[in-house]
Amino acid sequence: MRVGDKEFRTVWMEHDLVKMIHQPLLPHQFKIYVSKNYQETANAIKNMVVRGAPAIGATGAFGMAQAALQFRGTDKAKFDAYMENVYQTLASTRPTAYELFHAMGIVRKEIRNAPLVKEAQQTAVQKAQEYANESVENCRKIGEFGERLIRKNSNILTHCNAGALACVDYGTALAPIRIAHQNNKNIHVWVDETRPRNQGSKLTAWELQNERIPHHIIADNAAGLFMQKKEVDIVIVGADRIATNGDTANKIGTYEKAVLAKENKIPFYVAAPLATVDFNCKSGSDIPIEERNAMEVQHMSGWNEGKWVRVRIAPEESPARNPAFDVTPARYITGIITEKGVLKPSQLKKWNRFK
Numbered sequence: 001m002r003v004g005d006k007e008f009r010t011v012w013m014e015h016d017l018v019k020m021i022h023q024p025l026l027p028h029q030f031k032i033y034v035s036k037n038y039q040e041t042a043n044a045i046k047n048m049v050v051r052g053a054p055a056i057g058a059t060g061a062f063g064m065a066q067a068a069l070q071f072r073g074t075d076k077a078k079f080d081a082y083m084e085n086v087y088q089t090l091a092s093t094r095p096t097a098y099e100l101f102h103a104m105g106i107v108r109k110e111i112r113n114a115p116l117v118k119e120a121q122q123t124a125v126q127k128a129q130e131y132a133n134e135s136v137e138n139c140r141k142i143g144e145f146g147e148r149l150i151r152k153n154s155n156i157l158t159h160c161n162a163g164a165l166a167c168v169d170y171g172t173a174l175a176p177i178r179i180a181h182q183n184n185k186n187i188h189v190w191v192d193e194t195r196p197r198n199q200g201s202k203l204t205a206w207e208l209q210n211e212r213i214p215h216h217i218i219a220d221n222a223a224g225l226f227m228q229k230k231e232v233d234i235v236i237v238g239a240d241r242i243a244t245n246g247d248t249a250n251k252i253g254t255y256e257k258a259v260l261a262k263e264n265k266i267p268f269y270v271a272a273p274l275a276t277v278d279f280n281c282k283s284g285s286d287i288p289i290e291e292r293n294a295m296e297v298q299h300m301s302g303w304n305e306g307k308w309v310r311v312r313i314a315p316e317e318s319p320a321r322n323p324a325f326d327v328t329p330a331r332y333i334t335g336i337i338t339e340k341g342v343l344k345p346s347q348l349k350k351w352n353r354f355k
Helices: 038-046 052-069 076-091 100-113 117-147 174-182 199-211 220-228 254-263 345-354
Strands: 011-014 017-021 032-035 155-158 188-192 214-220 235-238 239-244 247-253 268-271 299-304 308-314 323-330 335-338 341-343
Touching: 011 052, 011 117, 017 038, 017 052, 032 038, 038 052, 038 076, 052 076, 052 100, 052 117, 076 100, 076 117, 100 117, 117 268, 117 335, 117 341, 117 345, 155 174, 155 220, 174 199, 174 268, 174 323, 188 199, 199 214, 214 220, 220 254, 235 254, 254 323, 299 323, 335 345, 341 345
Parallel strands: 155 188, 155 235, 188 214, 235 268, 268 335
Antiparallel strands: 011 017, 017 032, 239 247, 247 323, 299 308, 335 341
């Protein structure tokens, strides 16, 4: 993605350092977070310095490679035990986003097969970088396939952030929007604020502003009104995990947008690479749903005099619940935009053998 006069990926690796755009500081500050070891990388995932399923997957793979490089010794058995602990540490950070497990699983398998520690270290770096590069290419293809679904003069609704910040580059839901804008389709985007972490108003709006794509931020509960008024032509969202039957987990609030879209006869698309599909999950009921700290609901954050401040908005005695995701049943999904084309939810099963 372009920031000022430079191009950045969301996450990358230099030597044994994992670097990433520090997303909690956006849109008011742009800084690069430098992780010096796999524990810091794990904390960056858990604390959402980096977020979004494809970006989390690449970060997990880089974290594995980082840890491999920092191992001292030549005993392969000790190396394998050490790397298993690294895997478990990184895997414990975010339970819902499937690409984290998919990406790290690829690295883990390859380093286990390497006979020597040095070879395993080189393989870990190679496979992590290959995964990140492939993720970028997949998102580019998602953009090309998805752009064909967007008509000229369309109003597009999106939820949360599924742009370049949620991936290594390009994005998933925002990739078709970027290309439609580049092709002069005169589009406009409704940006759900996405409480409680406001990834829409903070991150998606920031990306669209950088690209000079016309947009308005709206409260989450305003989307239905704009649908009812015929001011939404298509809905495109991302995904954190997709079950074999097409049920899709995405940021909390996605399910209600899908129901509203169906009621108002508006096409509802999920944009995600096939790496997001968990073929061990038969349906959405098998997808684990992360629940985050209630403080995110009880408080709001704002930018004041050059720093973020947190203000409590709920009564001190009132408890809160904070599920981070919900599951949209496949019956509400018009299609899933993948790097292989636009698939019906029922078509996912045949791609299992290609993963």
